[in-house]
Amino acid sequence: MDTVNATGRRKASIARIYLKDGKGNITVNKKNFDEYFTIDELKHQILRPFSVVEAEGKYDLNVNLKGGGFKGQAEALRLAISRALVKINPDDKSALKKEGFLTRDARVVERKKPGQPKARKKFQFSKR
Secondary structure (H helix, E strand, C coil): CCCEEEEEEECCEEEEEEEEECCCCEEECCEEHHHHCCCHHHHHHHHHHHHHCCCCCCEEEEEEEECCCHHHHHHHHHHHHHHHHHHHCHHHHHHHHHHCCCCCCCCCCCCCCCCCCCCCCCCCCCCC
8 A cells, every 4th residue: 555645624623634454553753652642532533434434454644734732733644544445445424423523623713803812802991
């Protein structure tokens, strides 16, 4: 199998992954997966697409992550992994879609407006 690449986005994060046959090694920005993501909940969330399609330890991943925080990066990576697995085996699409892994969460931070301290918050009104 050739290398399959896919992209995932969430908030300000962009994940580009290169997936190929292997033993389950994951490299994120030239670091080990466990060094980059230290929170166990995020690790579990990222690896869920592999367990749904029963492909744990089958593929090696090389990941480039840019922008955002660790939570947004984790969700972008999960989307990219799901898209790559569908490219490899289109039959897995229904299982991943049912879990909600193929849905792009397009919510981003609303911009700050002029004359206000935040996007929606207003300065305190004073009548006199």
